[in-house]
Amino acid sequence: MISEPTLTRRSFVKIGGGLVVTIAVLPDAFTPHGTSAEAATLDATKLNSWLEIRSDGRIVARTGRTEMGVGMAAYYRQTVAEELYVRAETVDLMMGDTDRTPDGGWSASFLEGAQNLRKVSAYTYQALLGLAATKLGVPQTALTVENGVVSSAVGAGTQAISYVDLLKGQQFELTIPVAGTLAAMNAKGTGINGTAGMTVTGNPAMKPVSKYTIVGTSFASPSVEEKVTGKTQWVGDLRLPGMLHARMVRPSTLGSTLMAAGTLDRKKFPTAEVVTKGNLVAVVSPDEWEAVGASRAVAATTKWSDWAGLPGHTNLGEVIKANRVQGAKRGDADKTAAALKASAKVVSATYEQPYVKHAPIGPFVAVADVKADGTTTVWSHGAQSQGMRAHLAHMLGVPLEKMTVRWLEGSGQYGRTSLGGDAADADAVILSQMLGKPVRVQWTLQEDFAWSTGSSAWVSDLKAGLDAQGKLTALESDFIMAPGMDYRMVGAMLAGMPELPVPAIGGGPAAFGFGAVTQPYVIPNEFHQGAGARVELMKPPSGVGLRGNIMRTPGQRQHVCALESILNEAAAAAGADPVQFRIDHTKDQRLIDIIKKTATEAGWKPRPSPNPAARRTGDTPVAGRGMAVMYRFGAYWAGIADIDVVPSTGVITVKQFTIGVDPGKVINPRHLKSNCEGGVVMGMGEVLSEQLTFDQGKITSIDWTKYKIPTMKDLPAIKVVTISRDDAGFGGVGEAANSLPQPAILAAVFDATGVQPRRTPLTPDYMKSLLLKG
Amino acid sequence: MPTFNLTVNGVKKAVNVAADTPLLYVLRNNLELSGVRLGCGVSQCGACSVLADGKEIRSCVTQISRVGDKKIHTIEGLPGLWAAKKGLPADKAASTLHPVQQAWIDVQVPQCGYCQSGMMITAADLLTRVPEPTVAQIKDAYTGGPSPHLCRCGTYSAIIDAVQIAARAMKA
Numbered sequence A: 001m002i003s004e005p006t007l008t009r010r011s012f013v014k015i016g017g018g019l020v021v022t023i024a025v026l027p028d029a030f031t032p033h034g035t036s037a038e039a040a041t042l043d044a045t046k047l048n049s050w051l052e053i054r055s056d057g058r059i060v061a062r063t064g065r066t067e068m069g070v071g072m073a074a075y076y077r078q079t080v081a082e083e084l085y086v087r088a089e090t091v092d093l094m095m096g097d098t099d100r101t102p103d104g105g106w107s108a109s110f111l112e113g114a115q116n117l118r119k120v121s122a123y124t125y126q127a128l129l130g131l132a133a134t135k136l137g138v139p140q141t142a143l144t145v146e147n148g149v150v151s152s153a154v155g156a157g158t159q160a161i162s163y164v165d166l167l168k169g170q171q172f173e174l175t176i177p178v179a180g181t182l183a184a185m186n187a188k189g190t191g192i193n194g195t196a197g198m199t200v201t202g203n204p205a206m207k208p209v210s211k212y213t214i215v216g217t218s219f220a221s222p223s224v225e226e227k228v229t230g231k232t233q234w235v236g237d238l239r240l241p242g243m244l245h246a247r248m249v250r251p252s253t254l255g256s257t258l259m260a261a262g263t264l265d266r267k268k269f270p271t272a273e274v275v276t277k278g279n280l281v282a283v284v285s286p287d288e289w290e291a292v293g294a295s296r297a298v299a300a301t302t303k304w305s306d307w308a309g310l311p312g313h314t315n316l317g318e319v320i321k322a323n324r325v326q327g328a329k330r331g332d333a334d335k336t337a338a339a340l341k342a343s344a345k346v347v348s349a350t351y352e353q354p355y356v357k358h359a360p361i362g363p364f365v366a367v368a369d370v371k372a373d374g375t376t377t378v379w380s381h382g383a384q385s386q387g388m389r390a391h392l393a394h395m396l397g398v399p400l401e402k403m404t405v406r407w408l409e410g411s412g413q414y415g416r417t418s419l420g421g422d423a424a425d426a427d428a429v430i431l432s433q434m435l436g437k438p439v440r441v442q443w444t445l446q447e448d449f450a451w452s453t454g455s456s457a458w459v460s461d462l463k464a465g466l467d468a469q470g471k472l473t474a475l476e477s478d479f480i481m482a483p484g485m486d487y488r489m490v491g492a493m494l495a496g497m498p499e500l501p502v503p504a505i506g507g508g509p510a511a512f513g514f515g516a517v518t519q520p521y522v523i524p525n526e527f528h529q530g531a532g533a534r535v536e537l538m539k540p541p542s543g544v545g546l547r548g549n550i551m552r553t554p555g556q557r558q559h560v561c562a563l564e565s566i567l568n569e570a571a572a573a574a575g576a577d578p579v580q581f582r583i584d585h586t587k588d589q590r591l592i593d594i595i596k597k598t599a600t601e602a603g604w605k606p607r608p609s610p611n612p613a614a615r616r617t618g619d620t621p622v623a624g625r626g627m628a629v630m631y632r633f634g635a636y637w638a639g640i641a642d643i644d645v646v647p648s649t650g651v652i653t654v655k656q657f658t659i660g661v662d663p664g665k666v667i668n669p670r671h672l673k674s675n676c677e678g679g680v681v682m683g684m685g686e687v688l689s690e691q692l693t694f695d696q697g698k699i700t701s702i703d704w705t706k707y708k709i710p711t712m713k714d715l716p717a718i719k720v721v722t723i724s725r726d727d728a729g730f731g732g733v734g735e736a737a738n739s740l741p742q743p744a745i746l747a748a749v750f751d752a753t754g755v756q757p758r759r760t761p762l763t764p765d766y767m768k769s770l771l772l773k774g
Numbered sequence B: 001m002p003t004f005n006l007t008v009n010g011v012k013k014a015v016n017v018a019a020d021t022p023l024l025y026v027l028r029n030n031l032e033l034s035g036v037r038l039g040c041g042v043s044q045c046g047a048c049s050v051l052a053d054g055k056e057i058r059s060c061v062t063q064i065s066r067v068g069d070k071k072i073h074t075i076e077g078l079p080g081l082w083a084a085k086k087g088l089p090a091d092k093a094a095s096t097l098h099p100v101q102q103a104w105i106d107v108q109v110p111q112c113g114y115c116q117s118g119m120m121i122t123a124a125d126l127l128t129r130v131p132e133p134t135v136a137q138i139k140d141a142y143t144g145g146p147s148p149h150l151c152r153c154g155t156y157s158a159i160i161d162a163v164q165i166a167a168r169a170m171k172a
Helices: A072-084 A109-136 A163-167 A222-229 A288-301 A316-322 A333-342 A385-396 A425-435 A445-451 A490-495 A556-573 A578-583 A589-602 A669-688 A741-753 A764-773 B023-030 B075-086 B090-094 B099-106 B116-129 B135-143 B156-171
Strands: A007-011 A019-022 A051-054 A059-063 A091-095 A143-146 A149-152 A159-162 A170-174 A244-249 A258-260 A273-277 A280-285 A324-331 A345-353 A365-370 A376-380 A403-407 A439-442 A458-466 A472-481 A525-533 A622-632 A635-646 A651-662 A717-722 B003-008 B011-016 B049-052 B055-058 B071-073
Touching (some): A051 A163, A059 A072, A072 A091, A072 A109, A072 A222, A109 A143, A109 A149, A109 A159, A109 A163, A149 A163, A159 A163, A222 B075, A222 B099, A222 B116, A244 A288, A244 A425, A273 A425, A280 A288, A280 A425, A280 A490, A288 B023, A316 A324, A316 A345, A316 A458, A316 A472, A316 A525, A324 A333, A333 A458, A333 A472, A345 A556, A365 A425, A376 A385, A385 A403, A425 A439, A425 A490, A458 A556, A472 A556, A556 A578, A556 A741, A578 A622, A589 A622, A589 A635, A589 A651, A589 A717, A622 A741, A635 A741, A651 A669, A651 A741, A651 A764, A669 A717, A669 A741, B003 B023, B011 B023, B055 B116, B071 B075, B075 B090, B075 B099, B099 B116, B099 B156, B116 B156, B135 B156
Parallel strands (some): A019 A051, A059 A091, A244 A439, A651 A717, B003 B071
Antiparallel strands (some): A007 A170, A019 A170, A051 A059, A143 A149, A273 A280, A345 A458, A365 A439, A635 A651, B003 B011, B049 B055
16 A cells, blocks of 8 residues: 655644654663563554654654664665764664564665665655745755754854754654565465565656765764674673573484474483474573583484485585476577577586575574464574564464564574574474473574575586687576475474475575576577476475575575686687677676776786686696676676696695776765675685585584684675765665686686686585596 | 682683583673673584683683683773773773784774674784784784684675774783
């Protein structure tokens, strides 16, 4: 339902949703304790669900989105401050509590979430201007606002009034026009609708981007100082009266069921207790260390059924291809096939990547308090509070109104909780309901590696055609991904509680709308397919199995790796410089601009690959360079890797990575730089060392010695190149950077050695075997 | 349960816990110092690092019975450590940040921030031993020891910048 904004003004009426000056204390909102049964959700059409102006001039802004580490806590404050003409330092931000924020929504937060608060702030600013014009008796056009003080220069002297004085003793109501709904389980219980959250509609007059004074600056996020000084209250820090600490005892394999739960030696563990429900086994204690020790003792004596339904992690590409399920198509199959046939040269290749993990430093943790009547509060660090609320209410069989999710800071999620699941929250809710006490569930790192979702393996067959002049005639790809989009919660599945079904078509990427991806090139003939794979790994007796999910830059990260890699191979086959080859195949000036600027910063010298000095033997380093580009969410990206390879050891060293981005308007240069640098490091891990390994029953890469992510020793010199534009809107930059290292480094290895690797990770052993084969 | 007398962030505390309890749990649960973070629990990531007599240790694998009379500092105690070093009066000490913390804010190092407590502890340890570390020495400090310090958000280059800024501030 959409309604237009209306403004009425009344004095001293019962607070019913208007903007009022409220007492100048931090609202209860900033303390995580207490439950909130009286207010299930806020009415998003009411202004004060979004904004409060406090008598000390501070402004509270509310968003259903959450800070996942990419800087939203800064960007949202900057956006609100910009449109309200106040200082960003005066804005307090409340995020992600389902009962105290209005709009819900998922983790790609700025483009939609900040746009909501931007419009709300703009509507409010216009209303405040009108109020001030009346009060001061001057036309609205004669007013200026700075730092929350409205001034008029009409007549004899300057008049000025602050927002606080303007609103003191009265309230005005402003109806915010919104569309969409909060997240809710669909009628069949097969999926959660509304995860995108509500959208503020209409077109209020907003400050022109060229007039921005706050957006575009490196505003320091207050949440950073809290983290640095130890003041942040993380989910794992929450301690409620009577709370029990829980550690889970997981099955021996991803498919096993419980035969007999282990027992506890009461003398050794006097206050611990074993709790079971179906295949869910936990140990609880008021003392966390006792829970740890007792859970180990119980794990050692618990009996599980055998299961060996996994294909193992080797030859995954073949397994996925054999189980291909048709997904999305884009382009003309026949014309592309004909063009390839008529091409002077055709480059064919198959690229693939195994499962990788989100692998946060802090494992899942959650606290739940389920009351006897089903009223539940869950403290969660997920990226989708309203979706999690709907998910948990469905599991518990209670109406949505009884379920509240409060968000607190947690370790980065990198996409795994963006759909409202895959977390410890279900474990905590189930145990709290059974025990009638608040329960804190802390997963271990090993458990997190073994039982959380990963980013699915994929394989892509590609063909590129070239004419006699070395121009692309056709590009064809067939991308297949193992089951993904699986955000079911382990606790619910093991306990036999209502859960979502196994995702459709094996949860292939087609289900998410990125089934067939193209790049911003002009190629005469293109045909792309994005398919899922029906891999029956997800229906073992336990109900869990090997589960794939979205991960930072989902779908496009994998597609772009394959598409940019075949482009690099085509450029080499054409004897063309890869930078010039791309410029020759696009008409998109923003792409050309960022490619050129990035290449200049990288010190790129035009020549085709491989490097004239390339070799695949020898004990000394040989240099290579490679590049990749992408377009995502309104932002253009280019990445250039400069590497060394020592052929005899197979060791790759990334010496420099230059990453360029044109995101439209840069919101916060310092945080943008952080996102670029962090994305490069994360992407390097995928190409150089990361692989989820598993045998026939279980995941075997369950700690940091077996799942290797980059360390500070691996850090290259990272150069960040940006182009900011006032006339191109905002692009998404919280992700995408992690997509560029993989195709750029794959190309750089070819440049250095003349041997093209087509699967990752490029571990020294794998590199050595590749170089031997030649 | 046995009693252990600890000196944490300059304050003497007595706790009654099992002798094999890791220092991590004592700090977080008994002393409510939540700046110390649980990461891997097996000394592979460095999120739980604290200072023991000024040297970094992994609190997740340090049994309370092994702490003895070592003076423990968490990030909550870094301001006090700096104030003591500079001989600041108590009222000033309360509003002072350790130069490492200030540098972390100036550079806006944390992304999710979960690992940064341990990262700052390493910086405080390093800068006591090596007042002007080179980039290579900084990389050694974060990758030597029981395990590399891991950051999944990839803040390593921001950390290097911040350590160098803190070094300059501590020298001044």
